[in-house]
Amino acid sequence: MDFSLSDEQQLLVESVERFVRNEYPFDARRKLAESEDGISAKNWGTLAEMGLLAVMVPEDQGGIGGSMVDAALILEKLGAGLVLEPFMPTAVLGVRALTAGAKGDVRDALLGQVAEGALKFGFAHYEPRGRYARTRVTTRAERSGEGFTLSGVKAVVRNAQHADKLIVSARTAGGERDAQGITLFLVDAGAAGVSLKSYMTVDGGRAADVTFEGVQVGPETVLGEVDGGAALLSDLLDHGAVAVSAEAVGAMKALHMLTVDYLKTREQFGVAIANFQVLQHAAVDMMNHMEQSRSLAYAAAMALAEEDDATARARAAAACKAHTSRSGRLVGQAAIQLHGGIGMTEEYAAGHYFKRLTMIEGEFGDHDHHLDRMVAMIRRAA
Structure with a gap:
């Protein structure tokens, strides 16, 4: 399976990275989370101007005509910044619901509004x-x-x-x-x-x-x-599971980098604690969990975008979310343990990544739920 990015996808990733870097430094994000509304109209407008809200909107409806893979690329970078604006409910689930289920005139009227940033979904x-x-x-x-x-x-x-x-x-x-x-x-x-x-x-x-x-x-x-909405509902739930998994990958990567930087600067017994082998092993384990989750997230995104068989799509989404839910918990717990008390202070980013990963663990089904789904699908196929 080819995971290399096209030139267009690489430009997409770089543009989202710039947005997160410029608009979502940690202190600004923390203040926004504590504000009355909890999101920024300015940031939402910027996402629309960048074309990110239109990534899954068909080209004939004024969109980019991208796939779930493109959305996953965006979500990974948004996850790294703990972005609060409702990209996933709108640009993934909202667009998918409209393209897969809405009547023609309703679909045509609303997709353009999504691309323009004039419509948000829950x-x-x-x-x-x-x-x-x-x-x-x-x-x-x-x-x-x-x-x-x-x-x-x-x-x-x-x-x-x-x-x-x-x-x-x-x-x-x-x-x-x-x-x-x-x-x-x-x-x-x-x-x-x-x-x-x-x-x-x-x-x-x-x-x-x-x-x-x-x-x-x-x-x-x-x-x-x-x-007869059960099939469409299941499709939306699988898109949601893969979407938050991609977001979790970005959060895990950012948390891993934050932890490694901390290990390099925190000293004990006169040396940086990064020199202690047991801590090096813990940091490597964090990276392995993140990379495995990333591979499964993009494999599932490709399945949702390209696979014709509904069971194969569901199996890929379940495998992805089962692993990501478990890995997000392990990465978050390891990061807090390696940081010590500072890891859970409001003024430090590590605890906020841990909290987001904890929320993602249960969104659209946890580890046990998706393992049960996989077992049921295997038994039906036997």
């Missing part, structure tokens, strides 16, 4: 007490004339308070764990009956629990087929 699927179950959906969508009425609660919706539209899974038929009977909707975040309980997450980001009380939506808001 992904509202997981529910209280639902853990990572992909088809456990209790939010109901009842027929109401030509449209539907939505009622239910979604938990920990990342950047929901910044979103203009929410991608919402709801049950239009069947029992609460049935795959058949799930339908996806595109819901205005400001629609009557939509309410948010917003909060800051442990990594400095923003999330909200979203309640839908008799929210009226029209037939044009349906993504994919009524009662």
Whole structure:
């Protein structure tokens, strides 16, 4: 499998690196995380001007026409800067939902707005007490004339308070764990009956629990087929899992570099602690976990972009997220141990990377969840 970058991809990577270097020094990021809104309108506009929000938008819709691989390249660099703006929910999940499931006129109208930075998305699927179950959906969508009425609660919706539209899974038929009977909707975040309980997450980001009380939506808001949204939902969850894995790779790499620099400067017994072999081994283990995660993340991104078989795509995404969830935890714990007490101070970056990796560990399913998925797919194929 060829992991070398094209000239265009190399330029893309360099442009994102410049953005992070210029706009996301650690102190500026920390102040932004503590601000009321938690993101920067200026930074979001810059992402749009750079064309990053349009990376997965088709060329005939005013976008770049790139793939999940290009998005992963961007996310790795954004992860290195702990960027707070909602790139993944919008430029990955939002665009994927529109291109794969929206009706033609809705798709055409909204994709251009995403590319321009005029539209942000939130992904509202997981529910209280639902853990990572992909088809456990209790939010109901009842027929109401030509449209539907939505009622239910979604938990920990990342950047929901910044979103203009929410991608919402709801049950239009069947029992609460049935795959058949799930339908996806595109819901205005400001629609009557939509309410948010917003909060800051442990990594400095923003999330909200979203309640839908008799929210009226029209037939044009349906993504994919009524009662047949499970496949599209699974596809979006796999894209999300690979996206946050790529972000985790960037965070792990930055944390590893920060740790190595610290080992070179911190002295004990009159010498830099980087000279102690056991610490060298720990730093190498961190790098190995990061590189393995990177390989799996790009293999999965390539599978999502190029593989026709849905099972092969799902298997690649599950392998990627299972490994990255475990590696992110190990790298984060090793970094804190090697730093000592300074590693968890608010004024030092290491603890913030650890917190973000801890959040990513559970986003879109943790290590055990994706191992179970892989086992189930292997058994079905046997």
